Amino acid sequence: MRRDPFHxxxxxTRRAILVLIAAQALTPNAIAEHFDTTRQxxxxxxxxxxxxxxxxQEKSGREIHYHINHDKMKEIDNWLEQFRKxxxxxxxxxxxLLSTMKKK
Amino acid sequence: MNLQFDFLVDKEKNTITVKRExxxxxxxxxxxxxxxxxxxxxxxxxxxxxKTKSMDFSEGGHWHYVMVDPEGKEYWGWTEYTKIKPIDxxxxxxxxxxxxxxxxxxxxxxxxHVHFSDKGANALVQTTVTYNSLAxxxxxxxxxxxxxxxxxxxxxxxxxxxxNK
Numbered sequence: 001m002r003r004d005p006f007h008x009x010x011x012x013t014r015r016a017i018l019v020l021i022a023a024q025a026l027t028p029n030a031i032a033e034h035f036d037t038t039r040q041x042x043x044x045x046x047x048x049x050x051x052x053x054x055x056x057q058e059k060s061g062r063e064i065h066y067h068i069n070h071d072k073m074k075e076i077d078n079w080l081e082q083f084r085k086x087x088x089x090x091x092x093x094x095x096x097l098l099s100t101m102k103k104k
Numbered sequence: 105m106n107l108q109f110d111f112l113v114d115k116e117k118n119t120i121t122v123k124r125e126x127x128x129x130x131x132x133x134x135x136x137x138x139x140x141x142x143x144x145x146x147x148x149x150x151x152x153x154x155k156t157k158s159m160d161f162s163e164g165g166h167w168h169y170v171m172v173d174p175e176g177k178e179y180w181g182w183t184e185y186t187k188i189k190p191i192d193x194x195x196x197x198x199x200x201x202x203x204x205x206x207x208x209x210x211x212x213x214x215x216x217h218v219h220f221s222d223k224g225a226n227a228l229v230q231t232t233v234t235y236n237s238l239a240x241x242x243x244x245x246x247x248x249x250x251x252x253x254x255x256x257x258x259x260x261x262x263x264x265x266x267x268n269k
Contacts, residue, residue, distance in 0.1 A: 009115075083113070086149045087122050087124075089149040089150055090149045091124050093146035093149075093150070095107075095126065095127070096146070097136055097146050098126055098127065098128040098133065101128070101132060102128060102132070
C-alpha cells in the first residue's frame, strides 16, 4: 500500500508538497515552512512520498534537497489518461447523437 | 466549442467522478441515458457496440445489455435502478452478468450516481462511480486497458465525418 503512488497523492498536504517542489528543489525545513502543521507531520508526508518514489533526494554537504521524480509522476498520468480516454470516447459519441437528435 | 470535462479518481474513497457538459437541453441528455434505443448508440466506447436485451427504467427495474467487440466477443452487464428522480438524477447498482442475466460475482460491482443539471443552455452530467475497494477499482481499470477500450480515435473521426455529411 505504501509503495502505491496513488496512496501518496490521495492526501491534500502531500499534493501541496509535490506542487511546491515541482517548482524548485527544497530542503525539508523549507518545505515545512509552507505548512501550519508540525515539522514531524511534514517529515512523515515526505517519507511517504519518498517511499512511493515520487521524490528524489540530493545531498549537498549536510543539506538534503528534495526533487520531484518526473518519471514516476508520468506513470500516474498515463494510468489516468487511459481511463479518462474511455469516458472521453464515450461522451464524443453522445455529443454526436445529441447533435443529430437536435437536427430532427 | 469547448465543453467542460472533469475526470477525478479518488483512490481513498474508491470513487471515479466524471463531470461533462453537453450542448443540448437537459431533458434530451436525460433521454439519451435512460432510453435503450438511444443509450445503445453511444454507451460503449469504440470499437465496442452496445445492445440492450431488456430495459425497465423504473426503481427496482434493470438494464440488461451486452457490449460486443469487433471480433464478436460479448461482455454482458446488468444494471439495477435503485432510485430515480426525473430529470435530476438516478442511482444504480452496476454488475457484470451473463446472457441470461445471472450476476458474475467474481467481477467488481459498483454504485453509480448520475446527476443532471443545467449549465446555461447546456446540460451538465456528473457521474460518481463507487467501488467496494481500491482493488476493485484497479481491476476494472486494468480490464479496460487490456480489452483495448482506449485509442481508436481514427474511427471516431470517421464517424464524425459521416454524421456531418
